Amino acid sequence: MELPFAESWRIKMVEPIKKSTREEREQWMKEANYNLFQLRSEQVYIDCLTDSGTGAMSDRQWAAVMMGDESYAGSSSFFHLKETINKITGFEYVIPTHQGRAAENVLFSHLVKAGSIVPGNSHFDTTKGHIESRKATALDCTIDEAKDTQLEIPFKGNVDPKKLEKALAEHHENVPFIIVTITNNTAGGQPVSMQNLREVRAIADKYGKRVVLDSARFAENAYFIKTREEGYADKTIKEIALEMFSLADGMTMSAKKDGIVNMGGFIATRHEDWYEGAKRFCIPFEGYLTYGGMNGRDMEALAVGLDENTEFDNLETRIHQVEFLAGLLDEYGIPYQRPVGGHAIFVDASKVLTKVPKEEFPAQTLAIELYLEAGVRGCEIGYILADRDPVTRENRFGGLDLLRLCVARRVYTDNHMKVIAAALKNVFDRRDEITRGVEIVWEAELMRHFTVKLNKL
Ligand code: F0G
Numbered sequence: 001m002e003l004p005f006a007e008s009w010r011i012k013m014v015e016p017i018k019k020s021t022r023e024e025r026e027q028w029m030k031e032a033n034y035n036l037f038q039l040r041s042e043q044v045y046i047d048c049l050t051d052s053g054t055g056a057m058s059d060r061q062w063a064a065v066m067m068g069d070e071s072y073a074g075s076s077s078f079f080h081l082k083e084t085i086n087k088i089t090g091f092e093y094v095i096p097t098h099q100g101r102a103a104e105n106v107l108f109s110h111l112v113k114a115g116s117i118v119p120g121n122s123h124f125d126t127t128k129g130h131i132e133s134r135k136a137t138a139l140d141c142t143i144d145e146a147k148d149t150q151l152e153i154p155f156k157g158n159v160d161p162k163k164l165e166k167a168l169a170e171h172h173e174n175v176p177f178i179i180v181t182i183t184n185n186t187a188g189g190q191p192v193s194m195q196n197l198r199e200v201r202a203i204a205d206k207y208g209k210r211v212v213l214d215s216a217r218f219a220e221n222a223y224f225i226k227t228r229e230e231g232y233a234d235k236t237i238k239e240i241a242l243e244m245f246s247l248a249d250g251m252t253m254s255a256k257k258d259g260i261v262n263m264g265g266f267i268a269t270r271h272e273d274w275y276e277g278a279k280r281f282c283i284p285f286e287g288y289l290t291y292g293g294m295n296g297r298d299m300e301a302l303a304v305g306l307d308e309n310t311e312f313d314n315l316e317t318r319i320h321q322v323e324f325l326a327g328l329l330d331e332y333g334i335p336y337q338r339p340v341g342g343h344a345i346f347v348d349a350s351k352v353l354t355k356v357p358k359e360e361f362p363a364q365t366l367a368i369e370l371y372l373e374a375g376v377r378g379c380e381i382g383y384i385l386a387d388r389d390p391v392t393r394e395n396r397f398g399g400l401d402l403l404r405l406c407v408a409r410r411v412y413t414d415n416h417m418k419v420i421a422a423a424l425k426n427v428f429d430r431r432d433e434i435t436r437g438v439e440i441v442w443e444a445e446l447m448r449h450f451t452v453k454l455n456k457l
Contacts, residue, residue: 005320008313009410012059012172019045025372033452034368034438036377045375046416048405051343053263053374058308061301068297073288077296084303088310089245091268093275095282098293099265100216100254101126102286105253107267110277112136118178119167122186125385127214129447132390137166146187147400149337149348154228155193157184159200166208179203181214182221186381189341193223197247219258220342226441237310250274258304260409261436264294322407324414328421330450331385334428346402352431358383360437360457363401369434374423378405385449
């Protein structure tokens, strides 16, 4: 008999989690103004809000924590981290930051000016926020296929070379760099192929532009290249990662995802001028250059995390669990962005809650219903998160309206996945009874989803 698949680790420490009653959840949800970010974590049974900073560190990472060198300047932990990043990415210059958006803030302070145009593939919300807050434009050049959630193609996160070429032909004087997000979180954790990275490189070279990889989930992207793209099956994840980065000029990194640490990030680049420029903003915003926004102990844990999570077994275990959850949704007929991506399931709320008008935010409504059903917390990646158009101030209904269910790294078991799927099925089964959504009572101008106050209609 063939042996079944099993995790590439065993568990050394556990953390209790608690169930609640529907009455309790109704009260808590109301108190949180129907915004799942406003819930307390004790009010959540299974937390799928994000895979960011929620992973479980390994015994080697915890051991590394004890080796942290907290020297203000010249910390040996910084050099351990820098050497690991040099080895994995080939980028020589490294600036640690407290998380990914801080890396964006520091690098973009140097590069993005009012009127700049930054083309890319579905910029993440903080990336978009850091561009738009500088009165610049984040120009989405993702392939159109990414919007068809039921279409199965292997690299649905790709940049459309035609759109990118057009953007550069029209705006090249105002383009400081191109940004490619690997994997493409907003489009559903969808990977970008090596071939596509090569095409982006060629267009960038034609116009003399540089390329930044938003690399929060670069290891998962490398896993998909290995398992889906011709010619990569026999390459290691580390070889693939090095090749991906060889096609770029620099990276911003949220280490809270594929670095498997609870906090941290960095900028890395091969260009001294970018390093010199970004340095000027690191010191006032983040901290001195050999710690940026991080503790010595966290830099040690990150060095180990990057090394471990660029090994195939660890990634295979992780992606296998996400695929397991997707398999259950297939069984129940629940539509999600196909094929399933790296870190989450993105349920297509507009295909589930067909009776809720888009002005009443179907994906947010579905997130609320799932929480009320079983205490499972997901997150809207849809019309609320899309913010308003900075010029017209209208809601942006042009993109997808998805409920994201993230799977934390090395945290939950497949039994938890079964609970998530069953809870979602229960909501799905009564989808036609759900006809009203939510309305906005208060919102911030940018990144409104974190603090928005809603009223249930
Ligand atoms: N880029 C991508 C692709 C991301 O997914 C995130 C964060 C960031 C940048 C910013 O990094 O949080 O460390 O400041 N994504 C989280 C999420 C928050 O839930 O997807 P950060």
